[in-house]
Each structure stands twice: as structure tokens, then as C-alpha cells.
Amino acid sequence: xxxxxxxxxxxxxxxxxxxxxxxxxxxxxxxxxxxxxxxxxxxxxxxxxxxxxxxxxxxxxxxxxxxxxxxxxxxxxxxxxxxxxxxxxxxxxxxxxxxxxxxxxxxxxxxxxxxxxxxxxxxxxxxxxxxxxxxxxxxxxxxxxxxxxxxxxxxxxxxxxxxxxxxxxxxxxxxxxxxxxxxxxxxxxxxxxxxxxxxxxxxxxxxxxxxxxxxxxxxxxxxxxxxxxxxxxxxxxxxxxxxxxxxxxxxxxxxxxxxxxxxxxxxxxxxxxxxxxxxxxxxxxxxxxxxxxxxxxxxxxxxxxxxxxxxxxxxxxx
Amino acid sequence: xxxxxxxxxxxxxxxxxxxxxxxxxxxxxxxxxxxxxxxxxxxxxxxxxxxxxxxxxxxxxxxxxxxxxxxxxxxxxxxxxxxxxxxxxxxxxxxxxxxxxxxxxxxxxxxxxxxxxxxxxxxxxxxxxxxxxxxxxxx
Ligand code: FES
Numbered sequence: 001x002x003x004x005x006x007x008x009x010x011x012x013x014x015x016x017x018x019x020x021x022x023x024x025x026x027x028x029x030x031x032x033x034x035x036x037x038x039x040x041x042x043x044x045x046x047x048x049x050x051x052x053x054x055x056x057x058x059x060x061x062x063x064x065x066x067x068x069x070x071x072x073x074x075x076x077x078x079x080x081x082x083x084x085x086x087x088x089x090x091x092x093x094x095x096x097x098x099x100x101x102x103x104x105x106x107x108x109x110x111x112x113x114x115x116x117x118x119x120x121x122x123x124x125x126x127x128x129x130x131x132x133x134x135x136x137x138x139x140x141x142x143x144x145x146x147x148x149x150x151x152x153x154x155x156x157x158x159x160x161x162x163x164x165x166x167x168x169x170x171x172x173x174x175x176x177x178x179x180x181x182x183x184x185x186x187x188x189x190x191x192x193x194x195x196x197x198x199x200x201x202x203x204x205x206x207x208x209x210x211x212x213x214x215x216x217x218x219x220x221x222x223x224x225x226x227x228x229x230x231x232x233x234x235x236x237x238x239x240x241x242x243x244x245x246x247x248x249x250x251x252x253x254x255x256x257x258x259x260x261x262x263x264x265x266x267x268x269x270x271x272x273x274x275x276x277x278x279x280x281x282x283x284x285x286x287x288x289x290x291x292x293x294x295x296x297x298x299x300x301x302x303x304x305x306x307x308x309x310x311x312x313x314x315x316x317x318x
Numbered sequence: 319x320x321x322x323x324x325x326x327x328x329x330x331x332x333x334x335x336x337x338x339x340x341x342x343x344x345x346x347x348x349x350x351x352x353x354x355x356x357x358x359x360x361x362x363x364x365x366x367x368x369x370x371x372x373x374x375x376x377x378x379x380x381x382x383x384x385x386x387x388x389x390x391x392x393x394x395x396x397x398x399x400x401x402x403x404x405x406x407x408x409x410x411x412x413x414x415x416x417x418x419x420x421x422x423x424x425x426x427x428x429x430x431x432x433x434x435x436x437x438x439x440x441x442x443x444x445x446x447x448x449x450x451x452x453x454x455x456x457x
Contacts, residue, residue: 105411105412267366268366268369271364271365271366271369272366274365274401274404274405274408275364275365275366275401277404278365278397278400278401278403278404278405279397279400279401281400283400284386284393284396284399286399286403289399289400289403290403293403293404293407296404296407298411299404299407299408299411300408300411300412303408311369312366312369312370312373313369313372313373313412313414316411316412316413317412317413317414317450318413
């Protein structure tokens, strides 16, 4: 039997997902033995035109990381979709937009101005901005268009499975790859983590009564190593986040930021997290509530750290 | 044609819905822009309801509960208060005008107050115009 063909791609991401894949360590050898990697820009030299030349449906599985925020990324997502039997959103950006998804707090114009005109280290007296097309003496030069709004992979093409995480933990990645190699993939639509419950479920910290008078940023306190971080006033997203990561962040004293996405059945992870935070505030007095809430300086960035494009609102109105 | 906003009202069963009823039975006039949904308590209102309402056609959302201290379930309205304060801070960051989301208290005897709140909110949202629902253009 021919080995299954696998493609890997990165769109709007930091490259961490490709490193996340390498985290599987020596299992990588098993993977390479079991499958043929036909496209992987970070590791092998296969061009877009080679992918275009492949037959539709000839790739068995595509692991796609990164959000969609340019015409090039959208084009490749559609191309790989056509060529692949199974499309997997790999990592938080492909799944929910991820950190690049926070660009949805702004629009293209604001982003261009910030990046090419306003940043302190930029010197651009002629106010040159990237153009999608430029007529050079040698001919036309083109660049992809930056989108106004970052999209998730599933908002762009049909997606069969999701492997969440920023980046996905090695055990999660391997769980999915092993299922793939052995032909035991779960039902289509599954968010593969191995745990349908929240991160709290895997967290060894002691939980008691959640009543908070003050929220802290991580640098402001040295949390007790035994007690629930949320009870200590750190906005921990564990309560609103799907487990499977083995609660690595809370175990190391850092609040969960939500990279594994919502628990099953929740449509808006950020609103769910926000609800949890509001519920632990220990006050009935509007003024005091206002004061406690003021400690959460950046609600959108805290609650929707990885999920803004996948949220009900999708973007800020700017 | 002038803009007629759609406002979703989510009213608690015990005080506010009775207040709205009283406004009706005593023939108080108020704009027909409000669509009312009854819940048992304002503490039942999840911020997701509000975001979803805005995204699916509402131009404003009004939550009404019993006055502080009067909640039928003792503290549901305080819970609503904490959630709404939080949501309002998020909404500000997301570019949603403050007047589109409102939490207020109406007792069973306050038919007048109910009508006043509806009038006031309808006016304010008329000024703001429709809630921009599209997720931004990608062209
Ligand atoms: S019953 Fe009216 S607010 Fe709780």
C-alpha cells in the first residue's frame, strides 16, 4: 500500500507550530516512516507550482497552521483544500485566529500606518506604503493583499479536524498523528485533545471559594504554588479552556491564556471566560465592582487572546 | 425613511416584566421598538445573549431586573451587575457604543419608569444608527 501523503503549511503564524511538530521528538522518525511529506515550506523545497500540478484530492492529509489574513494565504488554503482529502487546522491561529487574530482590533489602514509610519524605529519620510502592484522598468511586481479582517481557516475553507494549542503540545500532536497513521481518526469535526473537559480538570491546584477583591497581572504577585490561580486574583482561562495540555501553564505558576480553545458546547470562548471572571468578583457595590474590573486593563486581549476572529463579534468596530 | 431601531429587552419575571405589564394595562405610551423576552431573573442573562443579539439584528439590548436588594433570588441582579460592568468595558474596547447595552432596574409598580426607559433608549439608539454587523470588508 502506498504511504499516505501529507502536506504542511504555515499562513499567518509565528513558526511556533512547525517547531511544535518537531516537539514530538523521535516519533518524528515513525511519522516519516509511515507517511510521505509532499509539501512543507519550512523543511522541504517544494514550490507552489508543484502543488498546483498535483491532482485534486491526491494529498491525504493537510496540516495547516496559521490564520488567514492575506490574499496569498487565502489562495493557498483554497489550493490545499482542493488537493487534500482531509484538512486539519493545526494550532490556535488556524483554529481561532490566534495572536494574529488580535489584529481585528484594528483595520488594514491602521495597521499599515502603525507598521510603516508611526513605529519609533521607522524612518519613512516619503511615507511609502506597500502596494499590491508596482510597475518597475523590468515589469510588474506584485505583493499579496493584506486583509482588513483576519479569518480562521474554517471561515475560509472546509475543515475536518482541529488540533488546538499555541503551539499544540507534543502529546496532542502525536495523539492526532498516531490516529492518522493507524487509520483511526475520530468523527469528523473533532477537536483532538484527548480531554473534553476544562483545563481545571487537569490542574492539581487546590480549589476552594472563588471570591476576588483584586485582580493582578502576572508580574505583580508571586502566587502561592498550591492554590487555584483564579482564587488568587490571576485571570486564569483554565475554566473556559479545553484540556489536553496537562495544565502546563498553571502548573508552572502562569495563568492559562486559553490556547486550546473553548470547552465543548461553548460558542464564544472569550465571553465564557469573561463570565467566569465577572462571577468571582466579590462585591455588590457598583463603584467597587468598577474598581475591581479596572484591574483588567485589556479585556479583549485577556478574554479573546486567541479567539477574536472566531468570536461572535469577530472584530472591533473601528 | 427614518431609522427604527430594534431593541431586545430581556426582563426578569418578578419585577421588571410585571412593570412592563403594568405599563401596558395602564395604557402608557412607549415606542414599539422593543421586543421583550422574559427570563426568571436578570442573573440568568449570559453576555453571550447580548453579543448574539447584536450580531443577529438587534441595534441595542436592554436588561431589566429587580432593584438591588429586591431580587426574588436574593442576588441574581448583583450577578447581572458584575457581568454587565465587565461586558461594558469589553464593549467599549470593541467599539460598541455605551448606549447600545443597558442594565437597569424596574419594580413591578414602576410602569411609568419602564415606559421612560424604553423612550430614552430608543431615542439614543436612533441617534447612533444601526449596529454595524459586518465583520469588516476583506477586499
Ligand atoms: S428576580 Fe428580578 S432580578 Fe432576580
